[in-house]
Every structure is written in C-alpha cells, then in structure tokens.
Amino acid sequence: xxxxxxxxGPLSVPEGAIVSLNCxxxxxxxxxxxxxxxxxxxxxxxxxxxxxxxxxxxxxxxAQVDKSSKYISLFxxxxxxxxxxxxxxxxxxxxxxxxxxxxxxTRLSVIA
Amino acid sequence: xxxxTQSPKxxxxxxxxxxxxxxxxxxxxxxxxWYRQDPGQGLRLIYYSQIVNDFQKGDIAEGYSVSREKKExxxxxxxxxxxxxxxxxxxxxxxxxxxxxxxxxxxxTRLSVL
Numbered sequence: 001x002x003x004x005x006x007x008x009g010p011l012s013v014p015e016g017a018i019v020s021l022n023c024x025x026x027x028x029x030x031x032x033x034x035x036x037x038x039x040x041x042x043x044x045x046x047x048x049x050x051x052x053x054x055x056x057x058x059x060x061x062x063a064q065v066d067k068s069s070k071y072i073s074l075f076x077x078x079x080x081x082x083x084x085x086x087x088x089x090x091x092x093x094x095x096x097x098x099x100x101x102x103x104x105x106t107r108l109s110v111i112a
Numbered sequence: 113x114x115x116x117t118q119s120p121k122x123x124x125x126x127x128x129x130x131x132x133x134x135x136x137x138x139x140x141x142x143x144x145x146w147y148r149q150d151p152g153q154g155l156r157l158i159y160y161s162q163i164v165n166d167f168q169k170g171d172i173a174e175g176y177s178v179s180r181e182k183k184e185x186x187x188x189x190x191x192x193x194x195x196x197x198x199x200x201x202x203x204x205x206x207x208x209x210x211x212x213x214x215x216x217x218x219x220x221t222r223l224s225v226l
Contacts, residue, residue, distance in 0.1 A: 034214060044217050049211050049214055104152070
C-alpha cells in the first residue's frame with residue numbers, strides 16, 4: 001500500500017459546483033497536511049496548510065483532516081473556471097527532517 | 113520580490129551530455145529540494161539539502177548530482193548516466209521554522225532529449 005493515495009481523476013464539474021478532493025494515507029506519523037494547486041506547466045503553489053484534525057477555511061476553500069480515519073479533503077465552493085488545475089495533497093511526519101510525501105494529484109476541470 | 117528562480121525554462125540535452133539546472137532563492141530558507149515530475153507519476157524527490165555543504169539522496173537520485181555551496185543556490189546536474197531525463201524538474205525551498213514542511217516551488221525547467 002502506498003503511503004498516500006489520491007484519485008488522479010480527471011474530475012470535470014460545472015461552474016458553481018462544490019468540489020471535493022480527497023487523499024487517504026496509511027502512516028499515522030503524519031502530522032502536517034497541505035494542499036497544493038498546480039496550473040499546467042507551472043510550479044505548485046501552497047493553497048492550504050493545517051496540522052490538526054478538523055476544518056480550516058480560507059475563502060472558498062476548506063481543508064478537512066480526519067486523523068482517526070487517515071483521510072484528508074479539500075472542498076472548493078462556488079467553483080470557477082480559474083480553479084481548473086491539478087491539486088496535490090502533501091503530508092509530513094511530525095518528527096525529524098523528513099521530506100513531504102505527495103499524492104499523485106487530481107486534475108480538475110471547471111466548465112463554464 | 114522574494115521567491116525561487118529556476119533557469120532555464122526549457123533545456124535540451126544531447127545523448128552523452130551532462131546538463132545543469134539552476135535554482136536560486138532569496139527567501140532565506142535553509143532547506144532546498146529537487147523534484148522530478150512525469151505525467152501520471154506525481155512528484156518524485158531527487159535530492160534535498162537542509163544546510164550548506166550537506167545534502168541527502170531522495171527516492172530517485174541515480175543519474176543526478178547536486179551541490180550546496182551557498183545557502184541561496186542548489187544546482188542540479190543531470191548526468192549522462194540518467195537514461196530517461198525527459199521530465200519537468202521543480203526546485204523548492206522551505207524554512208525550518210513556522211509552517212514546518214511547507215514547500216515553495218519555482219516555475220520549473222522542462223528538459224527534453226534531442
């Protein structure tokens with residue numbers, strides 16, 4: 001079993017829809033959880049950062065972490081065509097200087 | 113503006129040739145990283161460095177080499193031993209304080225084989 005599993009999609013939704021993106025993980029040592037957005041042919045940019053179970057909201061984006069189920073989600077409300085990108089989850093263990101472990105990314109298209 | 117600068121944006125390599133990808137940051141970050149991205153493969157870690165003059169191999173270090181002589185710079189050399197170098201290469205940096213583990217990426221270098 002891979003450390004981090006993420007459905008690659010592609011996921012296609014109409015403009016204004018609520019989007020749910022998910023990752024599951026197997027290593028209970030992960031304590032820091034991030035979501036990155038990557039536009040085509042660009043570097044990923046940090047979208048959300050959290051280190052505890054529960055919800056964190058930033059504008060139209062909500063990151064949710066359920067450590068008991070080893071499940072993290074990113075919700076996008078009122079999705080826009082400009083949200084069309086690949087979304088990668090990234091997790092880090094709490095101890096030591098271990099690098100991030102990335103999911104493979106989900107490609108999202110929001111259709112106007 | 114603070115950030116990470118990768119150059120060149122596009123690079124072509126002839127068979128048997130070594131090529132070097134540049135990465136410079138002015139964020140005063142201690143740690144720097146190189147990732148390779150292939151379609152459907154996600155991001156794979158090549159090398160990373162926590163401090164100057166020290167670096168560690170990632171998951172796919174074979175055929176690559178790095179140096180870290182200055183805090184701001186972390187160049188990656190793709191050697192002739194790397195038989196399948198065509199990919200999108202991303203450099204990143206992170207601070208060891210604050211948002212632990214959060215990476216900040218450059219715009220990437222796309223390497224192709226002639």
